[in-house]
Amino acid sequence: MTAHRTIICRTALAATTAVAALVLTACSDGAGGGHDMGSMESDSSPTATATTSAKPGDHSAADVSFSTEMIRHHRQAIEMAELADSHASSQQIKDLATKIKGEQDPEIKTMSGWLTSWGEAVPEDMSGMEHDTSSAMPGMMSSADMDKLKKASGGDFDAMFLTMMVQHHEGAIEMAKTERANGTYAPAKKLADTVVTAQSAEIEQMKQMLDKS
Known part of the structure; x- marks a missing residue:
């Protein structure tokens, strides 16, 4: 009986640990994703600005x-x-x-x-x-x-x-x-x-x- 309870406790603990790990991973991914998007926007902004401000070749x-x-x-x-x-x-x-x-x-x-x-x-x-x-x-x-x-x-x-x-x-x-x-x-x-x-x-x-x- 004691052995049976021990198995149940271990199983519950493992499940709890797994769920916590998933939550932490999700939060980490969300934060990382937000940072990456910010980096992408920052990287793309100069390109967009350069394209907008590009001037045609000089003519005479x-x-x-x-x-x-x-x-x-x-x-x-x-x-x-x-x-x-x-x-x-x-x-x-x-x-x-x-x-x-x-x-x-x-x-x-x-x-x-x-x-x-x-x-x-x-x-x-x-x-x-x-x-x-x-x-x-x-x-x-x-x-x-x-x-x-x-x-x-x-x-x-x-x-x-x-x-x-x-x-x-x-x-x-x-x-x-x-x-x-x-x-x-x-x-x-x-x-x-x-x-x-x-x-x-x-x-x-x-x-x-x-x-x-």
């Missing part, structure tokens, strides 16, 4: 000028390229025109975004309107040039398109090189690099096409 008047003028320049190139689908006789020229439009459309959107973020005005789309900007930027076609291109078709259009687009690309490269030399906004200078590389390659392609025509 040269970057604004490049973006504004290149948007207008690209728009005329796209206007010329869109004529190829219905006026050109060569599928190779139609494919090149599609490529030019596919390259320059996204670049216009990118540069428009920069101007907006800088608080600058995005130039109005003057495509198809009587607005001669040929004297303002290198390589731009005059209104008279555009009228001739619109009236041409077949082989005449092909030759005229290639000749004009070579001149247009050369002007864009000149503008891009000016941005590389004078600009300060890294993304704009990188886009200028892209313009020089892509349009130099297309000039070579168009000159080869002219030689074969």
Whole structure:
């Protein structure tokens, strides 16, 4: 009987000890968790502050000028390229025109975004309107040039398109090189690099096409 009571007491004592240990562990975890959360909040706060206070890269008047003028320049190139689908006789020229439009459309959107973020005005789309900007930027076609291109078709259009687009690309490269030399906004200078590389390659392609025509 005494032995039986001893076993019961030991069992009860063990259970009590176990419960106490669980309570202590829970309290310890809760306190530790609260401390860890505080540490996490403290660690994350500087990151959040840094993100909020992060400023866009510096830009200069040269970057604004490049973006504004290149948007207008690209728009005329796209206007010329869109004529190829219905006026050109060569599928190779139609494919090149599609490529030019596919390259320059996204670049216009990118540069428009920069101007907006800088608080600058995005130039109005003057495509198809009587607005001669040929004297303002290198390589731009005059209104008279555009009228001739619109009236041409077949082989005449092909030759005229290639000749004009070579001149247009050369002007864009000149503008891009000016941005590389004078600009300060890294993304704009990188886009200028892209313009020089892509349009130099297309000039070579168009000159080869002219030689074969």
